[in-house]
Amino acid sequence: MRIRKGIPALIAALGLMATGAACGGGDGSGGGGGNVQLTLLSHYASDPAKSGLDKMIAQWNKENPDIQVKSEVVKFDDLLTTLTVRQTGGRGADIVSAYGLWGGQLEKANVVAKVPDEIAQKIKASYSPAALGAVTTGDTLLGYPTEFNTYALFYNKKILAAAGVSKPPATWAELEDVAKKVVKRDANGNVQVEGLSLIQDGDNKSAHPFLxxxxxxxxxxxxxxxxxxxxxxxxxxxxxxxxxxxxAKATNPSISPTKQFRSGGVAMAIQAGWWLGSLKTQMKDKYSDVGVAPIPGPTAGSKGSLAYGFFMGVNQRSKHSDEAWKFLSWLNEHQTEGGVTEMGKWLADQGLIPPRAADAATYQKTLTDANFKPIYAAAEYAMPEPNQAGAYEAKTALHNAIMTVLANGKSPDEALAQAAKAVKPQ
Structure with a gap:
């Protein structure tokens, strides 16, 4: 899923949450007849994500009348706020779905419970290294990896071909050369076609491409x-x-790739895999102009990517943690007739990489769109986005420093030194 604008800086609220840890417990409570009622809080507020999760929950509820699960949804932009406010008031959901970047903060504030050893062993043996890294803080696994994305180089085949470029760049030198070849400006010097986009919509902004x-x-x-x-x-x-x-004015931080790429205003962009589904819908027949390749490194054969993920875990203050883990194990492990997990199918149907290694391997064999292959392959080598306490602030500091380079011409040495000084280990 796209990481959108407006993730709030709720460090103060998280601090309140830590000090209010003695208040109440999870809001799961025993229902009539001795049944257990669990609540699951997530950002899956719209289809197809919402209907798919609702379908799985309905199946569980039908098969497990003694443990009933109720889904509660909020918009992604409101998720962290809701997690913190409800926890502080003693009304936290039994099961929480959260962005991996928040993991260290949520762990420090005693929101997420330790994964039972037996379940942790199964998770560690079944999921890709990048997916695990994105939902692990230090040595602490936060829960089941769910949504998972890697970054790749998106390019417009038609624009590159018009500039005499027959294949995507495979080194940094080629990346710079191609970006400079394809950029187009009007008589006043305004960019009509950007060579390589280096700023993204949403809270990731410039940090994810740089990483x-x-x-x-x-x-x-x-x-x-x-x-x-x-x-x-x-x-x-x-x-x-x-x-x-x-x-060289081959990139312009004021140009949004999610708006300009589809209309031919951006030749290349470093972007997350979720973008493919959007481009297919937006570009329709012109989607055939889209190519995807690994993000090149300084030398031939080197490549890089960033992986970020979401997870589902159990609230440390849930009164029914055993039942919550039982449900989560079923949700993430039960299989379809096609030999993949239902969770994996749900994610793949949304254009996301299933984080379970066996699911991803099965889907890779049946991919009909070649653009997905570099995105899936990056799961094997991508840098997991760090999520210890303070990681969100560190990413913001890095973004601010990068923008001084792109927008103001500051030297990389000065900018990174500035960002490093702003990072405060916690």
């Missing part, structure tokens, strides 16, 4: 203790690529 390039150079974002790891040769060289493109 994908950083990964391709063998770098990493944060250490296990939350300390900055990007202010080094790998980080400086990755940001220098972006600085060179900005200086």
């Amino acid at each position: 994908s390039l950083l990964d391709s150079a063998g770098g990493t974002f944060l250490g296990k203790d939350g300390s900055p790891q990007f202010n080094n040769d790998a980080g400086k060289s990755a940001l220098q690529v972006e600085a060179d493109l900005a200086a």
